Amino acid sequence: MKLKPTRRAFLLRNSIFLYYFFLSLIAIMGYGIAYAEMPETKLTDIILYMILWMVLTILPGVFLAFKRRRFGWFLWSLLMNIAGIGVRWYFADSIDTQYGWIIEYAPFLVFAAISIIALAVVDAHRRTYEYEISEGCIKISYGFLKSNQQIIPLRHITNVLLDRNFAARLFGVGNVVIVTSSGMGTGDRGVFGGVAAGGGAKRIGAGVYMGGISQAKEFVADPKNCIYGVSKPTRVSETIQRLLAKERDMPYSP
Known part of the structure; x- marks a missing residue:
């Protein structure tokens, strides 16, 4: 008997990345509307918006770190925030250029892009696992090309x-x-x-x-x-x- 994990078993992983993706879209629209209504947006307003964004993205990571017993969930969201906000502030002088909108929305675009990639990676990762139950042993195979195997007599x-x-x-x-x-x-x-x-x-x-x-x-x-x-x-x-x-x-x- 050969088995593989179902997509339903990875629902939690997929849900968190979908959450980040749609949250990014909402944040982009909200930021754009606020900026259109108030072109002279104050620095304090931007900072408060970024703080709210970090809370909404990091807290789910903390929750999953405790639930899944994996510290990487928290670290992943923290690093994405550092990368996005870092790009936004480091290249702030380029915001008024033709592609300045990429810099302007970098904190949100980073999460949106990584979330799409992560959804594909999670499904590819799921497919690398295979379980074989036979007389004499149970075999757990994982990794690309099933390079890792664990045989349990x-x-x-x-x-x-x-x-x-x-x-x-x-x-x-x-x-x-x-x-x-x-x-x-x-x-x-x-x-x-x-x-x-x-x-x-x-x-x-x-x-x-x-x-x-x-x-x-x-x-x-x-x-x-x-x-x-x-x-x-x-x-x-x-x-x-x-x-x-x-x-x-x-x-x-x-």
């Missing part, structure tokens, strides 16, 4: 879990988690954040931190560590359990 599997949240049930997909004697499927890496502060007679300090932390016994689904986002996951789980029962010469009971 059935004799090493200690449990098979079904990972489905409400959205996954709604779209008819799920993750089949293979727990092995070596610990695969029992933990993953996450992110943490918080605020630290301290005071004394001579100094007061405060800071905000975010980084990686190992979380034992908390599984975070990833296409590389489970049979990710497949259609009819219950049937897939039952197939693996039948193979396990056959491997151990035991009767299968669902």
Whole structure:
């Protein structure tokens, strides 16, 4: 049996890029209307507009960083803001030229362009994963040309879990988690954040931190560590359990 993650399993990734794309269009129209009505736009107004833009783009990244346990979601949106706003201010003298509108709307155009590219990349990335269930082992292949492979012998599997949240049930997909004697499927890496502060007679300090932390016994689904986002996951789980029962010469009971 050969399986691939469905497009529905990557809905969250696609949704965030669609959000950035349409937010960029709305921001461009809003900025254009405001500038047309008030040609002498003050610097403070532009700064406030950029601050609002950064909040609307960075907050979803922070949310996804905690939800997906991947710090890159936050870093990606931050870097795009730095790039777009950096272009806007560095080439500010070129705004009145023929193609000055590109510089004027650079903070928004960067997000729009990258979002379109990202949607194509996400789907291409999804297609690189393949799961093969056979007698004797389960094979996880990923990477272009399937250059990376992970082979899990059935004799090493200690449990098979079904990972489905409400959205996954709604779209008819799920993750089949293979727990092995070596610990695969029992933990993953996450992110943490918080605020630290301290005071004394001579100094007061405060800071905000975010980084990686190992979380034992908390599984975070990833296409590389489970049979990710497949259609009819219950049937897939039952197939693996039948193979396990056959491997151990035991009767299968669902």
